[in-house]
Amino acid sequence: MTFPELPHDTRSRLIESAILTFAAKGFDGAGIREIAKGANANSALVAYHFCGKEGLYRETLKAIFARKSCVVSELATIPPAGTPGARQAALQGFQDYIRAFFTELVSCLGSDPIDEAAMVLMAREMQAPRPASAPLLLEHLKPYVDHLTHCLQVLRPDLDEDALFAMGVSIQGQIIHFKNSLGIIRLIRGNPAYPEDLEKVIRHHIDFSLRGLGVPEAFPQPRH
Amino acid sequence: MTFPELPHDTRSRLIESAILTFAAKGFDGAGIREIAKGANANSALVAYHFCGKEGLYRETLKAIFARKSCVVSELATIPPAGTPGARQAALQGFQDYIRAFFTELVSCLGSDPIDEAAMVLMAREMQAPRPASAPLLLEHLKPYVDHLTHCLQVLRPDLDEDALFAMGVSIQGQIIHFKNSLGIIRLIRGNPAYPEDLEKVIRHHIDFSLRGLGVPEAFPQPRH
DNA sequence: GACAATATCAAACGATTGATTAACATGGGT
DNA sequence: ACCCATGTTAATCAATCGTTTGATATTGTC
Numbered sequence: 001m002t003f004p005e006l007p008h009d010t011r012s013r014l015i016e017s018a019i020l021t022f023a024a025k026g027f028d029g030a031g032i033r034e035i036a037k038g039a040n041a042n043s044a045l046v047a048y049h050f051c052g053k054e055g056l057y058r059e060t061l062k063a064i065f066a067r068k069s070c071v072v073s074e075l076a077t078i079p080p081a082g083t084p085g086a087r088q089a090a091l092q093g094f095q096d097y098i099r100a101f102f103t104e105l106v107s108c109l110g111s112d113p114i115d116e117a118a119m120v121l122m123a124r125e126m127q128a129p130r131p132a133s134a135p136l137l138l139e140h141l142k143p144y145v146d147h148l149t150h151c152l153q154v155l156r157p158d159l160d161e162d163a164l165f166a167m168g169v170s171i172q173g174q175i176i177h178f179k180n181s182l183g184i185i186r187l188i189r190g191n192p193a194y195p196e197d198l199e200k201v202i203r204h205h206i207d208f209s210l211r212g213l214g215v216p217e218a219f220p221q222p223r224h
Numbered sequence: 225m226t227f228p229e230l231p232h233d234t235r236s237r238l239i240e241s242a243i244l245t246f247a248a249k250g251f252d253g254a255g256i257r258e259i260a261k262g263a264n265a266n267s268a269l270v271a272y273h274f275c276g277k278e279g280l281y282r283e284t285l286k287a288i289f290a291r292k293s294c295v296v297s298e299l300a301t302i303p304p305a306g307t308p309g310a311r312q313a314a315l316q317g318f319q320d321y322i323r324a325f326f327t328e329l330v331s332c333l334g335s336d337p338i339d340e341a342a343m344v345l346m347a348r349e350m351q352a353p354r355p356a357s358a359p360l361l362l363e364h365l366k367p368y369v370d371h372l373t374h375c376l377q378v379l380r381p382d383l384d385e386d387a388l389f390a391m392g393v394s395i396q397g398q399i400i401h402f403k404n405s406l407g408i409i410r411l412i413r414g415n416p417a418y419p420e421d422l423e424k425v426i427r428h429h430i431d432f433s434l435r436g437l438g439v440p441e442a443f444p445q446p447r448h
Numbered sequence: 449g450a451c452a453a454t455a456t457c458a459a460a461c462g463a464t465t466g467a468t469t470a471a472c473a474t475g476g477g478t
Numbered sequence: 479a480c481c482c483a484t485g486t487t488a489a490t491c492a493a494t495c496g497t498t499t500g501a502t503a504t505t506g507t508c
Contacts (some may be wrong), residue, residue: 010455028252032496042457047497049455127351127404138411145412166428169409173401174394180351181400185393187362188369204390211443212436219435219443234485256466266487271467273485 011049013039016114018060023117027057027130054132061125061133064118065140071104072097072143081154090154091217097148098175098206105179106195123180148172155215171209178205235273237263240338242284247341251281251354278356285349285357288342289364295328296321296367305378314378315441321372322399322430329403330419347404372396379439395433402429 017038021030032053036043050056075096078089105119129137145168152164159167178185178201186194195201210218241262245254256277260267274280299320302313329343353361369392376388383391402409402425410418419425434442 170398170432173398177397177401208394208436212432
């Protein structure tokens with residue numbers, strides 16, 4: 001559940017503190033002295049270990065990506081379109097994907113605060129990527145995009161590339177937005193512990209996405 | 225298309241420059257000297273006119289909200305549930321809403337750079353609201369939430385409050401995410417001018433939302 | 449034990465931050 | 479002509495920024 005190196009050497013402690021501090025205050029808002037203090041280290045060490053603040057930020061993102069890269073790869077690979085059973089596999093793979101993606105993003109809320117902060121940082125980076133780290137982000141996102149795109153292709157072979165892409169963006173979008181705007185959502189609802197039944201929310205996202213995608217199997221009338 | 229006061233007094237010029245600079249660099253990244261320079265004004269004037277940087281930021285958000293508050297109020301009010309014709313009106317009102325919301329958020333891309341920056345700022349504020357300005361944001365968002373919720377109630381009277389709310393979040397989410405992540409989306413597609421046909425994207429969002437919502441009328445099979 | 453490489457430290461660097469000050473201009477009000 | 483309120487300015491404030499420096503531990507090697 002925690003970062004690879006248990007020994008917790010200074011370098012790792014700095015990165016952990018950086019995740020927390022950058023997530024809480026942003027790149028400009030977080031000072032290296034504050035980060036160092038959070039790691040019980042000297043502020044001069046970020047220059048020594050990471051060649052400066054920007055380097056620490058880059059290495060922080062790398063650590064987050066390395067930690068999260070396994071999620072999508074754990075999903076079953078679905079057979080190519082046309083193969084018998086591909087449609088059924090894609091249908092299941094699609095649901096697994098949403099559940100995994102949602103869990104990675106949202107379900108970590110009560111668990112490790114570092115995990116939580118890491119997701120805040122990643123969300124911020126997706127919305128306004130620091131130019132130096134945009135390639136890193138792209139590379140990390142690619143497997144997700146590929147997996148989802150493949151599922152969609154199998155489920156809606158009649159759509160062209162543009163339409164498929166739009167579907168993918170919408171499906172990812174509702175989940176990412178749910179995570180990003182949880183603060184506002186709780187304010188609007190007036191309930192600081194809003195998603196009380198997480199499973200219910202996940203099922204909603206799956207159902208909504210399948211219907212939105214236009215998969216016939218998902219649309220036996222909800223009103224019966 | 226521009227801000228109310230044409231005279232462009234120093235105060236207004238400062239706010240305009242603040243919109244651009246805060247949007248580009250964030251609250252901490254933007255310096256009052258830089259903002260002042262963008263307004264051809266002295267940096268001491270932000271303390272004089274706005275009681276400091278935080279006050280300038282608050283007043284900047286107010287200006288943006290005042291400028292955008294009209295969008296939802298221009299939509300036709302739909303009759304209460306049960307009234308004859310309510311369903312048809314809600315169906316139309318729902319589509320108008322998505323179109324209006326999408327246009328406000330995304331369509332300003334080629335137009336006024338201040339409009340564009342204002343939306344960037346607002347998106348950032350929705351994701352991570354500065355504590356002092358959260359009430360402002362909530363008040364501005366309320367009409368949107370109310371309008372959408374009312375439409376959903378009419379279209380899906382069988383759902384409970386939780387389910388309706390989840391629907392609203394998903395629908396708003398895909399649009400907001402589309403706007404927020406346009407940068408990454410363009411990188412992924414490798415096309416810096418991605419939404420070449422904006423109308424097509426709007427129609428996708430309407431169709432996806434209606435199907436996702438589970439409105440029977442919206443689901444005559446897309447595969448014919 | 450001597451040596452060199454790696455880590456860590458306190459201290460100070462110059463630059464920049466937001467805020468403050470006092471002087472100065474401007475324009476009615478009397 | 480005098481006065482006061484309103485803007486505006488350059489200069490300066492203390493504080494903090496990220497970075498650099500030189501000295502000091504720590505470690506492994508011969």
